[in-house]
Amino acid sequence: MNQGKIWLVVKPTVGLPLFLGGVTVIALAVHAAVLTNTTWYPAYYSGKAAKPTASVPADKAATTSTASITAPVAGTETPVLLAKASPGKQ
């Protein structure tokens, strides 16, 4: 190896952590820069939660949001006839 003699003058216990740490710091810095300067990268990490954020125009929202489901209030239920029995006939 061309530069194999480096470990004769640089202690491996110092040089290797410095080398690996430098690679890690640079990689994290570059990815953090991409993460903070783009929209698609944070959206990717947000998964599907970030996708359905399309806004509905106000005029369309007014017409489309009128449908509603109301739950029955206690005491006002209408009786439901499930079966009609006629005595005397089999």
Add this chain to the structure above:
Amino acid sequence: MEIDPNKVWPTGLTLAESEELHRHVIEGTRIFGFIAALAHLLAYIYTPWLH
């Protein structure tokens, strides 16, 4: 200048030990680089990165 192969340098290594360690460093760097290149290729294909 010839280096005495039996000399123990201040780092505690001989010439052969130093070159053996460096081979491992280079090999690790190659493997890391290959995986990183593959990861960047996939990122380029499947994300809007650099498009």
